[in-house]
Amino acid sequence: MRLTAIDGADARAVQAALPAALDGSRPLALGFAPDASDTVPDGTAVVIATSGSSGIPKRVILSADALRASAEATAARIGEGQWMLALPAGYVAGLQVLARSLSAGETPVLLDGRFTAEAFVEATSALTAERKYTSLVPAQLRTLLDAAGDRRVKEALAAYDAILIGGQWLEHHQRDRAEELGARIVSTYGSSETSGGCVYDGVPLDGVSVVAVDGELRIAGPTLASGYLGDGELTDRVFRTDPDGVRWYRTGDAGDVTDGVVAVRGRIDNVIVSGGINISLDQVERIVRTVPGLEGAVVMAIPDERWGEASVIFAATGAFDAEQAYHEARARVAAELGKHARPAQLETSPELPMLPSGKPDREMLRRMILD
Template identity: 40%
Template sequence: MPPSPSALSLTAALEGVLDGRDAPLVPIPAGDLRESELLTTSLRVGEEIDDDVALVVSTSGTTGAPKGAMLTPAALIASASATHDRLGGPGTWLLALPAHHIAGIQVLVRSLQAGTAPVELDLSAGFDVTELPTAVAQLGSGRRYTSLVATQLAKALLDPEATAALAELDAVLLGGGPAPRPVLEGAAAAGIAVVRTYGSSETSGGCVYDGVPLDGVEVRLDQGAETGEGRISIGGTTLAKGYRNPPDRDPFAEPGWFHTDDLGVFDDTGSLVVLGRVDEAISTGGLTVMPAPVEAVLSRHPAVADCAVFGVPDDRLGERVVAAVVLVTGAPEPTLGDIRAYLAQSLDSTAAPRELHLVDELPRRGIGKLDRRALRRRFESGGDLPGGYGW
């Protein structure tokens, strides 16, 4: 996939695989020789593949060889159609994400299905919010949409003109992981129509919008669902037909279903609430703490602009809960005691961090996913910053 702004030339290539005329494609970012060699080898480019596969999209896993979700034209089109149905009809899309990620690919697929020409931001030098007003104006009249990740939205909210441009859109799909509450509240206050999405390459992109599955998508909770929480499994029309290189424990082993590594719960309205990945669970003192609910409360603290909760080894507890916090500019530094007292108003004391680190920014990977592994590696021996407090 050539670097933007030339990715729109790939629309014709996508059209060829969606209508079955051309051979399947593996999206690979140009200019990254190591990634190109890794994907070409791992996904067996050039070897025989089923006739009904349109794209093999690599997953964003952090360990081992990358897996490739085999997406059919039917799954990609079903996702695009269901998205337009949920949002209120087809429209013109702004491509503001890399076109080799499933979220960027789907912007192009939706444009093809809508018969509209997408407008593209130049991302070759990063996400420049000053380009948003011009790009939104180029979308013209009618329904207008874009897809962003939380870090992009947070950056746009710092620029009044970019914020106003996003507020003109009929919907801003927000994916790549949960967004900090201050970002969501800031967007709502500015009149930006944010739609929180959950999904992956294996589901043709986002398939649950604001907790509600798209038409044709099924969601269930497995393994412990009797307690209210369980592992999320997804079925339906947007599902990949499997992996190009399935692991020993194949998440597609049950026909028609994809067993994710995420835990979730249904709230009182029946909407899905994603609690986090199974491997993010913190086992502390014989109890389990999921980071996402703690982060949801912590992000409401008036001094917290962004935060991450994770576990590090502890000789007595097995693991101890740790928080890394990005402060609101100009806010006074909270102490660990302040943070624990604040969380105690809403959560059990077990969930409160025993260690606090004040950082300039949180590490992220891919198109904006929080990298808890990097935080764990950085602070598992007690931290390396003067802003770290232990208890």
């Protein structure tokens, strides 16, 4: 089947085209212009272009069955109702907000323009159904928490039956703060290859299986992507079928599963070797983000003449003492991981580069380091 290109930044266009995509009559290309040679299997609903934070472009093929299975499993876990879209519709989390709304027979409310606390309040007030849902990334939640002194923001946070948070690690203190304000937070884990979040608060959705093999999380179930458009080699490497005929997605994430609860430790490949010692930058970043003022910080690798590699903290400037925050971050990292893991420097700028999905643009930061 041939693909129809839709601007993923145009949520209304995606919303209008989605019913035909889900019935298999008009598969969509989101985030890229397909070539004439780009054809997809019957049953394909969308192909999503994503590079995440790695900078490696991928075009993920999602079937209508996979998207429906994800929407139905979400409804079975948290209920169904009307959704508010605050994420780009060209990313899987935003696309799923629209798919869940369609599955529930509800019209979603679209947050127009830049995400602000005021825009969130306005969009929330437009919801009319008894049960209300939305999906955010941690940076958006932080914006709302910073503005929660406004009674309207607090009431809007508490208006939802569930607020799904995904895309990045959610700090415990941020979740605690949101729940103190009455928000019902659900931390999700997943990717475009799993039709979005498929693990909620550590527990896989119905029909989804998660195992750890040699420290890597692998996922099976009806929500898996069909593969990658135009890249059979990558498809075969990432999606593996075991002797029992079960198809597994190799996530590239380190983690473990204990008594059915999934714990994600970070990217397997996001490790540096400093002075001969392996250091997980994901672990360092999570600790750094517990420091006041560095909640949205990003930790990246930098070359180091003495140790081979070291790490640097990138943070947006704000109402905090950068030097004090830097020393506190080093102290906390040393206490939990050892002195060898301490970041070597802190760089601040008025704003960090961000992807449209709300995640930090790590590839841009890598280029800044190289420059």
